[in-house]
Amino acid sequence: MKLDNNYYVCTGCALLCDDIAVELEGGKLTKVHTACRKGFAFMKGCSSPMECTVDGKKTDLGSAISEAAGILRNAERPLIFGHANSSSGAQKKAIGIARKTNGYIDDTSSFCQGPMVEAIMEGRLKTCTLDDVRHKADVIIYWGADPANSHPRHMSRYSYFPRGKERQKGWEEDRTAITIDVRKSDTAEICGENGLYQIPVKGDAEFMDALVSALSGKIPKTSYDFDKKRVLELASILKKAKFGVIFAGLGMVYALDDREPLYRLMDKLNSVSSFHLIPMAGHYNMRGFNENLFEETGYINRVKFNGTEVLHGPEYSVIEALRQKAVDAALVIGADPSSSLPRSVVRYLEEIPLIVIDPCQTLTSLKANVTIPCGLVGVETGGSAIRMDGVEVELKQITDTDRLSDEEIMTRISEAL
Amino acid sequence: MGFGQFLSAPEAKLRIVTYRDIFQDSAKVSSLFGEDYEKLSAVIRLDPKDISKLAIKEGDTLLLKNALGKVVVKALSSGYEKPHSGTAYMVNSPWSNALVPEDTGGTGVPEFKDFEVLASSAKGAKITGIREII
Numbered sequence: 001m002k003l004d005n006n007y008y009v010c011t012g013c014a015l016l017c018d019d020i021a022v023e024l025e026g027g028k029l030t031k032v033h034t035a036c037r038k039g040f041a042f043m044k045g046c047s048s049p050m051e052c053t054v055d056g057k058k059t060d061l062g063s064a065i066s067e068a069a070g071i072l073r074n075a076e077r078p079l080i081f082g083h084a085n086s087s088s089g090a091q092k093k094a095i096g097i098a099r100k101t102n103g104y105i106d107d108t109s110s111f112c113q114g115p116m117v118e119a120i121m122e123g124r125l126k127t128c129t130l131d132d133v134r135h136k137a138d139v140i141i142y143w144g145a146d147p148a149n150s151h152p153r154h155m156s157r158y159s160y161f162p163r164g165k166e167r168q169k170g171w172e173e174d175r176t177a178i179t180i181d182v183r184k185s186d187t188a189e190i191c192g193e194n195g196l197y198q199i200p201v202k203g204d205a206e207f208m209d210a211l212v213s214a215l216s217g218k219i220p221k222t223s224y225d226f227d228k229k230r231v232l233e234l235a236s237i238l239k240k241a242k243f244g245v246i247f248a249g250l251g252m253v254y255a256l257d258d259r260e261p262l263y264r265l266m267d268k269l270n271s272v273s274s275f276h277l278i279p280m281a282g283h284y285n286m287r288g289f290n291e292n293l294f295e296e297t298g299y300i301n302r303v304k305f306n307g308t309e310v311l312h313g314p315e316y317s318v319i320e321a322l323r324q325k326a327v328d329a330a331l332v333i334g335a336d337p338s339s340s341l342p343r344s345v346v347r348y349l350e351e352i353p354l355i356v357i358d359p360c361q362t363l364t365s366l367k368a369n370v371t372i373p374c375g376l377v378g379v380e381t382g383g384s385a386i387r388m389d390g391v392e393v394e395l396k397q398i399t400d401t402d403r404l405s406d407e408e409i410m411t412r413i414s415e416a417l
Numbered sequence: 418m419g420f421g422q423f424l425s426a427p428e429a430k431l432r433i434v435t436y437r438d439i440f441q442d443s444a445k446v447s448s449l450f451g452e453d454y455e456k457l458s459a460v461i462r463l464d465p466k467d468i469s470k471l472a473i474k475e476g477d478t479l480l481l482k483n484a485l486g487k488v489v490v491k492a493l494s495s496g497y498e499k500p501h502s503g504t505a506y507m508v509n510s511p512w513s514n515a516l517v518p519e520d521t522g523g524t525g526v527p528e529f530k531d532f533e534v535l536a537s538s539a540k541g542a543k544i545t546g547i548r549e550i551i
Contacts, residue, residue, distance in 0.1 A: 012446070037439055041446040048450060111526045149439040182434060183506065184497055198499065201434055201531050254530045302525065317525030338551055339449070339510070342517040342527050344485050362449065363511060363551050 009395050011085075011378035012039035014281035014388035015130070015151050015158075027400050029379065036152035043379050046360035050373035061372070061404070068331065068370045069416035071353040072101050075329035077304075081318050082335030084108040084283030085358075086406050087383030087395065091285070091292045093410035094333060099305045100417055104327055106318040107289040108335055109281070110301045116248050116279035117290045118300050119259055120390070125266055128245065128276040129389045130157075135164035139241035142179045144204065144251020145280045148186035155190065159247065166243075176237055180207065181251055197234060200224050204255035208265040211235055215268050244275040253279075281388040283334075284378075288386035322348045331355040331413075333374075333406060338363035357409055374406040381405035426538040427472050431463075431481075433516070435509040435530050445510075450547060458510035459488070459544045461536070462495035466502040473538045480539040483532070486515040488545040505536075511550045 008020040017039065023031035032040045052059055054067045072078050080098045083091050084107055098105035109117060119125040133140070140159050147154035155161055160177050167174040179188040180197045188196040199207050203224055210220035214235035220228050238244060246266075256262060262277075269275035281287050290300035297303050297310045304311040314320055318337070321327045322345050329352050338346045339362065349367060356368040359376040375381035380401035386392050404412075441457035448454060461479060463471075471492075473479065479492040495506055507513040509529065516534055517527050 037443045038446060041443040044447075046446065047448040111529070146437060149442070150437045152439055183436070183501075184499070185436070201432065201504070251530065254526070254528070314521075314523055314525035319519075319521055319525045319527060320523075323519055323521075336449075339445075339514070341514060342485065342519045343511070343515040343550065344519040345527070360449070363547070366548075366551065 006396070008398055009378055009393055010035045010039035010043060011284040011385065011395065012036070012042035013151050014284050014286060015153060016284055016385060016387045016393045017153055017157060018393060022398055024399070029399050038152060045376060045379070048361040050356075050358050050361050050365060050371050052373055053371045055369055064370050064372050065409070065412050065416055068355045068372065068413050071329050071355060071370065072097065072103075072331065072413070073417055075101065075103075075353070077327050078103040078329040078331065079318065079321055079327040080105045080331050080333075081337065082107065082333045083289040084286040084335055085377070086285060086289070086334035087377045087381070088285060088288045088292060088385055089383050089407035090333065090405070090410045091289045093407060093414055095293060095296050097331070097410065097414050097417065098303070100414065102305050102307070104304045104316055104321050105293065106301050106303070106316065106321070107286060108283060108340070109286050109290055110317045111319060111341070112250065113248070113253060113279040113281050113286065114290070114301050115253060115256075115259055116277065117281070117287060120277070120279070121290065121294055121300060124259075124263065125277045126270060126275065127278060127389065129391055130159075130278070130387065132243070132276070133245050133278070134158045134162045136166050136243040137164075137245045138167065138175055139237060139244040140175060140177045141244070141246045142177070142181070142187050142191070143246055143248055144181055144253070144255060145247045145249025146181070146185040146187045147247065147280065148190060150249070150280060150282060154247075155187070159245070160190070178234070178237070180204075197230065199226065202255050204252055205257070205261040208261040211238070212264050212268045215239060215272055238269060238275070239272050241273045241275065244269065244273055246275060246277045247280050248277055249280045278389050285334075285385035287388055287390060288384075291386055291390070319345055322346065325351075327352065329353045331357070332364050333357040333410070336362035336364050338367070357406060359403070372409055373403050374409050375401045375403040377406060383407060427470060428535055428537045429467055429470050430503070431467065431505045431534055431536050432503060433461075433505055433507050433513065433532050433534055435507050435513050438508045441508050441510065455544065455547055458508055459490040459512045460493055460508065461490050462493050462506040464500055464502040464504070465494055466500065467505065468492065468494060471536060471538055473540065478539040478542050478544060480537050480542065481516060481534040483516055483518075483534045485518060488512050488515050488550065489539045489542050491544060511547060512545065515550050
């Protein structure tokens with residue numbers, strides 16, 4: 001047994017914690033130190049690894065790749081979906097395959113943090129890095145976010161508990177944490193007795209406008225009659241912030257019909273103090289896909305290639321493409337739509353030829369015509385990924401595997417096309 | 418055969434809000450098809466008033482249905498101090514997604530965190546298994 005003194009990166013979520021120590025025995029991972037419960041589960045690998053199959057029968061890799069290429073070649077409008085749990089290298093290959101096949105390409109951000117990432121990449125929302133938060137942030141808002149459950153090391157590593165360069169007195173004196181949510185989450189418990197602002201479901205836009213009023217010296221009103229005194233108190237805390245940050249969770253993203261109320265709030269906050277926003281991306285490389293597709297097409301998701309033309313819009317989203325039965329084959333990599341999408345939407349995947357590439361069996365793979373196992377990125381294979389705050393992180397291989405990396409599989413499919 | 422069987426089980430319309438849970442999420446990563454993941458996913462957390470209204474006890478099974486589908490899950494009390502009768506909480510999972518409406522109003526984003534179901538007692542019924550959902 002030897003303690004490996006190199007630090008590795010956990011690909012369990014988009015925090016991409018880069019302080020993971022491991023113990024190896026005979027080239028196998030035996031212990032994972034520092035990672036959270038979810039990270040540890042992710043790194044030790046799943047109990048049901050994927051097998052190489054065509055039509056439910058085990059086969060060799062070459063045959064599966066050839067079958068997958070055949071499906072894509074014969075399709076007129078294939079969907080290439082997933083990517084949030086894929087390396088950046090595999091994502092770039094996927095974009096190439098979508099272009100080559102005149103396909104639809106979309107990722108989980110399409111029904112997740114897409115609107116926030118898009119606004120940041122278009123320069124409409126001021127952002128910062130998690131390292132800035134650790135060293136400078138004095139007012140931290142978890143809005144519709146519950147990192148205690150979704151990103152377990154978020155508060156301890158970056159946003160609340162650390163003693164950063166300019167926050168040496170830590171959470172006890174130097175930081176104020178606030179939760180704005182529809183329920184008393186575990187994160188809200190940590191924020192303390194007065195740290196929770198509990199609003200009704202879909203009450204977010206009104207609460208944002210009430211805060212803008214309070215920050216402008218006006219009486220903050222909401223149709224649900226939120227305690228005006230508390231809104232004024234909150235506005236006062238925000239006004240005094242030297243370095244504020246809003247962590248936007250899915251609770252906020254889903255509650256807003258459009259981003260205008262958020263823009264109004266962020267503009268107001270930045271006229272009286274300094275506030276940043278970081279989207280709480282879940283999967284480890286969702287942000288990477290957004291940046292890679294943006295670089296190629298100018299859009300972060302929901303794209304269809306049509307010769308040299310690039311089409312973009314909600315009609316090219318995975319949800320609408322499946323609902324409208326607009327696609328005639330699908331390749332799913334680094335995602336499990338049968339787990340994460342409405343059942344009524346994903347049922348259509350069973351009607352079309354389906355390819356799944358993943359280290360583990362998934363609900364989607366149970367219905368696939370072709371399944372191709374890949375190495376677990378960050379453990380069995382290396383690569384790179386982009387953290388939730390836009391910082392690129394190198395991923396090192398820890399253990400050996402006889403499985404190809406996700407990037408190599410996508411390269412071979414692309415070549416076979 | 419008792420008189421009770423001729424009475425229909427009380428029903429309650431519930432607004433479902435979904436959330437994340439680290440224990441359930443880790444169980445999924447470890448074994449999507451395992452018992453732990455089902456145990457931590459196929460659950461609805463209710464206000465005590467709704468538990469009374471549905472004439473069930475904590476730990477009983479509850480049938481949740483709407484136009485999209487139906488699932489049987491375990492009913493638990495939410496434990497929240499603030500009353501929330503009419504609103505119940507489910508951890509995000511294939512069980513909740515079986516009931517999420519597909520209509521997105523053209524936005525491409527379903528209402529994962531805010532949808533309605535009709536709940537009624539399913540006492541004695543088995544919790545819907547993950548392979549029965551797909």
